[in-house]
Amino acid sequence: MLRKLNEWKSAFLILAAILVVGLVLSRVVVGPGSHGNGPAVIISPQEAAEHVGDRAEVCGQVAGVSHQTRLGGEPTFINLERDHPNQPFTAVIWGEDRPAWDEPPERLYANQEICVTGTIDMHEGTPQITVSSPRQIEVR
Numbered sequence: 001m002l003r004k005l006n007e008w009k010s011a012f013l014i015l016a017a018i019l020v021v022g023l024v025l026s027r028v029v030v031g032p033g034s035h036g037n038g039p040a041v042i043i044s045p046q047e048a049a050e051h052v053g054d055r056a057e058v059c060g061q062v063a064g065v066s067h068q069t070r071l072g073g074e075p076t077f078i079n080l081e082r083d084h085p086n087q088p089f090t091a092v093i094w095g096e097d098r099p100a101w102d103e104p105p106e107r108l109y110a111n112q113e114i115c116v117t118g119t120i121d122m123h124e125g126t127p128q129i130t131v132s133s134p135r136q137i138e139v140r
Helices: 002-029 045-051 095-100 105-109
Strands: 041-043 055-067 076-080 089-093 113-123 126-131 137-139
Touching: 041 045, 045 055, 045 089, 045 113, 045 126, 055 089, 055 105, 055 126, 076 105, 076 113, 089 113, 105 137
Parallel strands: 041 055, 089 126
Antiparallel strands: 055 076, 055 113, 076 089, 113 126, 113 137
16 A cells, blocks of 8 residues: 555656646746737838738837727727828727726827737738737837
8 A cells, every 4th residue: 555655656746847847848948928928029010911810019100099989899099100091000999998098098199109019910901909908009
């Protein structure tokens, strides 16, 4: 009985050691905060269409910010480099997420140089990132 208990104890210690080594290696190889928190690539608004589906940081000059209260979901559109309808990139903040901002986004970001972090998708031919937290937008 004691021998069997020692075998289980040894097996458990080996398994625990393997798990610890795996955890350490994952932090070394992959890096801390790499689980969707950090951008994979930093790009311009003009390059965003080439990175649909990628997590990226898109940096550029805000050309226009508008809160559309008459559209469903009351989105706020932040257009970089050129304003609608010729923008190469848009950041979208949905109305349900606006309370996360202390000040209205249209006041905070108008005429600013910003970087927006998130996963790029395409909406009606324009690349965009849906922003749900102020932490996704950095004023430069």
